[in-house]
Amino acid sequence: MSLNPEQRLRILVVDDDESVRGSVAYVLDQLGHQVIEASSAAWALELFDRHQPHVVLSDVVMPGEDGYWLARQLRAREAAQEGWTPVIFMSTVSEATRVAEGIAAGGDDYLTKPVHPVVLEAKLHAMERLRAMRAQLLALTQELHLANLELKRQASHDALTGLLNRRGLDDHLDEALRLCARMRSPLTLVLCDVDFFKRYNDTLGHSAGDDCLRQVGTLLRQVARRPLDSVARFGGEEFALILPDTPRSGARMLAQAITRVFQGAALPHPASDVATHITLSGGLVTCDPGETADAGTLLARADELLYRAKTLGRNQFVG
Numbered sequence: 071m072s073l074n075p076e077q078r079l080r081i082l083v084v085d086d087d088e089s090v091r092g093s094v095a096y097v098l099d100q101l102g103h104q105v106i107e108a109s110s111a112a113w114a115l116e117l118f119d120r121h122q123p124h125v126v127l128s129d130v131v132m133p134g135e136d137g138y139w140l141a142r143q144l145r146a147r148e149a150a151q152e153g154w155t156p157v158i159f160m161s162t163v164s165e166a167t168r169v170a171e172g173i174a175a176g177g178d179d180y181l182t183k184p185v186h187p188v189v190l191e192a193k194l195h196a197m198e199r200l201r202a203m204r205a206q207l208l209a210l211t212q213e214l215h216l217a218n219l220e221l222k223r224q225a226s227h228d229a230l231t232g233l234l235n236r237r238g239l240d241d242h243l244d245e246a247l248r249l250c251a252r253m254r255s256p257l258t259l260v261l262c263d264v265d266f267f268k269r270y271n272d273t274l275g276h277s278a279g280d281d282c283l284r285q286v287g288t289l290l291r292q293v294a295r296r297p298l299d300s301v302a303r304f305g306g307e308e309f310a311l312i313l314p315d316t317p318r319s320g321a322r323m324l325a326q327a328i329t330r331v332f333q334g335a336a337l338p339h340p341a342s343d344v345a346t347h348i349t350l351s352g353g354l355v356t357c358d359p360g361e362t363a364d365a366g367t368l369l370a371r372a373d374e375l376l377y378r379a380k381t382l383g384r385n386q387f388v389g
């Protein structure tokens with residue numbers, strides 16, 4: 071019989087009796103499957119590792135380790151790898167307690183010898199059905215896992231800029247503060263706000279405003295680009311930079327870098343009182359080593375300094 075490649079199974083047949091192995095192998099071969107033969111449980115385990123069969127058909131009573139031992143070994147391997155290979159026992163022993171013992175050892179089915187070819191074929195179909203269902207379930211679990219990750223990402227990120235959102239910022243700032251306290255390392259928080267942005271929207275339209283905010287996000291990311299730095303969109307046209315391991319001197323340099331980068335990018339602002347391009351005002355606060363500050367206090371201090379920058383004439387950083 072010719073099977074298409076997905077239907078063709080690699081089947082490990084384990085039996086110490088060569089004639090049983092031969093006749094089972096013959097039936098499977100006639101059905102179009104590929105057969106691997108082992109004369110002992112220990113040898114079967116080696117062949118299993120080498121060939122990763124789709125199904126194991128195993129005798130129970132064999133010299134040395136028996137078929138139940140083999141099933142237990144396979145299940146132990148699978149537990150570590152999240153795999154599953156159907157194991158069907160074939161035995162002349164048909165005692166109920168022995169059958170139950172085989173299933174408990176990890177067997178999926180138990181056939182009494184001599185195994186009828188039609189029954190064998192039907193049992194293989196049943197195992198294939200289970201394998202297909204399991205594969206579907208795994209795919210679904212994977213999909214759910216990815217969807218869950220995406221939901222988590224969406225909950226903490228801003229759709230317009232791809233930066234952290236307010237919630238993401240709060241979580242991140244708490245975490246960064248804890249880490250800096252433990253490492254006795256300074257952390258700087260920068261809060262900045264686009265100058266005269268209402269006028270930008272009023273002049274160029276809301277959609278141009280959105281584009282502008284995206285570009286502001288990109289520019290800020292260029293400035294805060296160390297691996298531990300993070301940038302958030304704090305509100306409408308307000309942004310926050312969390313800069314672990316950054317002392318006051320580093321913060322001042324960073325503020326200068328922001329001003330310089332925005333000067334260089336020269337995003338045109340047709341209605342600003344302070345420049346012909348988009349500018350930012352900002353507040354800088356540094357939590358020094360040994361100082362304990364919570365996220366809320368730090369944000370409130372940065373906001374006050376930002377307000378001061380606005381009243382001092384905008385396009386500047388205070389802190």
Ligand code: GH3
Nearest residue numbers: 263264265266267268269271276279280306307380
């Ligand atoms: P200031 O220099 O004092 O900061 O003046 P401003 O006009 O920037 O500040 P104000 O708070 O008066 O206005 C902020 C504007 O930001 C108003 C609002 O329309 C705009 N804005 C907030 N969120 C968005 C957004 O998602 N997209 C766009 N296009 N505009 C936004």
Ligand code: MG
Nearest residue numbers: 086129131132
């Ligand atoms: Mg035997």
Ligand code: MG
Nearest residue numbers: 263264307308
């Ligand atoms: Mg604002």
Ligand code: MG
Nearest residue numbers: 263264265267
């Ligand atoms: Mg503003």
